[in-house]
Amino acid sequence: MERRTADRLLRARAQAIGGRARETTVAAALDRVLAVQAQDLAAAGLGLRARVAGLTADDVRRATDVERTAVRGWFMRGTLQLVPAADVRWLLGLFGPVYLALGARRLRELGLEEDLCERAARLIVRAVDGEGPLTRAELTERLTTLGVEPKGQSAFHLIRRAALSGLICHGPQRAGEATFALLDDWVPAAGPLPFTGDAAQIELARRYRAAHGPADAVDFAHWSGLRASACKKAWASAGEMPAQDAEGIARGDVRLLPAYDNYLLGYRRRELSVPAEHERLVWPGGGVIRPTVVVDGWAVGTWSGGRRGGPPVVEPFPGSGAFDDATASGIARESADIERFFGAYESSHTLSTPDLRPPGFVTGP
Secondary structure, eight states, X not given: OOHHHHHHHHHHHHTTSSTTOOBSSHHHHHHHHSOEEOSSHHHHHHHHHTTBTTOOHHHHHHHHHTSOOEEEEEOGGGOEEEEEGGGHHHHHHHHHHHHHHHHHHXXXXXXXXXXXXXXXXXXXXXXXXXXXSEEHHHHHHHHGGGTOOSSSSHHHHHHHHHHHTTSEEEOOOBTTBOEEEEHHHHSOOOSSOSOOXXXXXXXXXXXXXXXXXXXXXXXXXXXXXXXHHHHHHHHHHTOOOOOOOOTTOOOOOEEEEOTTOHHHHSOSOOTTTSOGGGHHHHOOBTTBOOOEEEETTEEEEEEEOXXXXXXXXXXXXXXXXXXXXXXXXXXXXXXXXXXXXXXXHHHHOOOOOOOOSOXXXXXXX
């Protein structure tokens, strides 16, 4: 088998989007892949659906809001991710200081000096402690008592700073909106951090390799957002990647991946996932990454819709012709599964979530 094909099959299986690999729960899927991109929470649910057999939107909501096995926060690359609750604290210990330091300049540009930032953090903690989980709008209203402008990005950056400091985290949704809860209440500490400093970087490299391999230190740096030198050191310290054989991996596995899917964000180079001539259809610019149709981890088209009761609309890449019968059947199964995933949920819930990224933030390369 040609090396590129083997690597692609192995990557797809590692990500549970190929080789007939699927997990059985949200918790199992996150244990496997560590994180699912979650600036769009509905897309995050679809990313889990592609990896978990029989999953429903209510199952995802239950995992985040009731069981608390999945927690949303700013981690790799400073973007919103869903991660296992058991990993939240050491990931915050690793990424929090990095993005607090990077965000300090923006805070100063907004006129938010250190003293005001500290007072804002204390106010946020008091408000959430006294009133329970609060939305971004509600926290913004509280912050205006300190002179913070209600419009613009000042309140957002103060809320994000409190989250990166480990004071608050995303809590339950309310009427389709994200709320923020105290981290110590939502995910109580279970003892000392299992990984800190260099050990945390090495553990991250190990988890990345298990979820994305075959890969290299350049891919790891791209995915994590950490300094290239630190990633190279952690990669070497994590030991050799175990040899893997792709010969026995089942072929012809079709999945409909959502926008911003891990598989498309997890590597510096794209030649194993998307044909070069069609890259702009998947990455049109402005940080957008479109939903894709993949067969054994190889993109063959894009899709849209599927969230409002109608079936997904699938478009093959131009010039590639009609899908063969096996691929068409796989797309039909996936389309039906997306409709089943949302099911009755959409009739009683609002699935839209606010965009909590900094203005101008680019998720992808």
